[in-house]
Amino acid sequence: MFRFLKTIFGKNHTAEASPEIGEARQITKDPEPKTWQERVAAIQLPPDERIAISVKSSNIQILQLPDEAALVSIAVIASGFSKGRDEDIRFYLMALKGGNLNGRDVRKIGRQLSxxxxxxxxxxxxxxxxxEFISTLNDNGLSDPEHAAWAISSHASRLVFSASDLRDKARAGITQVKFRFGGMAAGHCSYSRKMDGHVVAIADAPALPSSECEHPDQCGCRWQSYIKMLDDIQ
Incomplete structure (x- = not known):
């Protein structure tokens, strides 16, 4: 499951030993700030899961989406709140598998600090x-651990849900999907502004939030199954 980690970090990444809790702020200097888009572009994850789906026996769709581990790694690294080490990604993946990947519960996994x-x-x-939770955070995350917990968890959970939803739609024979803006408080992002109401082939639909989203931890957008006949009736 974790073979993608080598792809993410490559030879230039050196994992650090977990610090004593009293030394959490003295481990490393934070890297130069990067936008969410720059962080995702640096990951360059190849699709890790390919699902061949028969549609009406005459068309084969290849739905290429990263697996859960890769999706969680994207959210952790892109957040800007985590050190992004192998062990940090494993922590959040464990939280996902245990049903605790949300802003309230993820910061309660492990030994409670006095x-x-x-x-x-x-x-x-x-x-x-x-x-365990605090050890995953960099200086930005330590400055507001509650926000860091919600930001990382919301982004990762949303990516995993969106990918799963697209797979389910494809298995049900849906070949096209329409983008629906979620109407969150943060408003439109670059991607939702240009895509709202647009129809694309399901094989071309990325898991949401898109890499172009400026506030992925607040994304409420979704892909809606598109059937032209029913859409015309509406």
């Missing part, structure tokens, strides 16, 4: 935080 431990590393947060 008030004194949080104070020692400069965390002014009254809620529950664990050593």
């Amino acid at each position: 008030k004194d431990e949080k104070t020692k590393i400069g965390l002014n947060f009254r809620g529950i935080l664990t050593e």
